[in-house]
Amino acid sequence: MEDLHTDGNHVAGMLGEFLAADATTTRRRCQSCGAEHPLAAHRAYRGAGVVLRCPGCGDVAIRIAECGDELVLEWRGAYRTRRV
């Protein structure tokens, strides 16, 4: 059932409503495993909202959900995030 996820490319439209930078090339260094990956390479799991997980260790990186007219973002577990 590995097919159940997509990747950060598919969340970039929603993240683009928060960020002036391109979300897919934005790089996140994971606080769990220490590896740095572009958000595009993160695994995306879609349910009521979308959960992005680190492709290295699977730790939760971002939760994002549309609740009515509100877009809600929870960004967690990163040493740093940088735009390149």
Add this chain to the structure above:
Amino acid sequence: MSARPALRWRTATVRGVTAESARTRTLMLDVPDWHGHRAGQHVDIRLTAEGGYQAQRSYSIASAPEHDALELTVELVDDGEVSPYLVDELRSGDQFELRGPIGGHFSWSVEDRGPLLLLAGGSGIVPLMSMLRHRAARAADVPARVLVSVRGPEERIYGAELDALEPRAGLRVEWTYTRSTPPGWGGWARRVDAEMLAQLGPGPDANPLAFVCGPTSFVEHVANLLVDGGHDPEAIHAERFGPTGG
């Protein structure tokens, strides 16, 4: 990438629809204030039902940035919420909401050079076609190797255009059929494997920029083959459609 205004929903108007295969349509769109895109980028489409229910999906841009209309190629997904409408119902003059262009990670322009290694599973060819059309529009001779994996001939899209592009300097397009082959086919008829990638080239020593697009299982499989084959993981750009797409 430099800073840019946040994404906004705009209204796209259908200029025309063409059939690429029995299950695939290309939508030619007019989008006001469209400021262009990079080959490989995608858009989000949002449909709103009469009761207010909304469904949203991502679709890759098929056209070259140099083309005057924005073109998306959409594959019908059985039981999908959005693609049956786009493939079967949409007519010239219809409108829907669109947000984009999105994504600089899975994108390429001739200034990025190459060589290019483009690997598609099924309709994963769509964003790679934008790259090939861009390469052709700029008359670039960046070496490019393309491999498209389809289940059968009925899944083949852009076939005639790819055949016409192919003689251009430095471009080679190969197909593999995983379930049924065209009559008289003498080429590859199996899943992508390490031997196929080695024959296709370019190998890791040439430091190619790799773009892999298709269903998640295809992308995971091919990206792992590339990494195991010695390709730099940072030079492998992947875009996963998931099990369906919708």
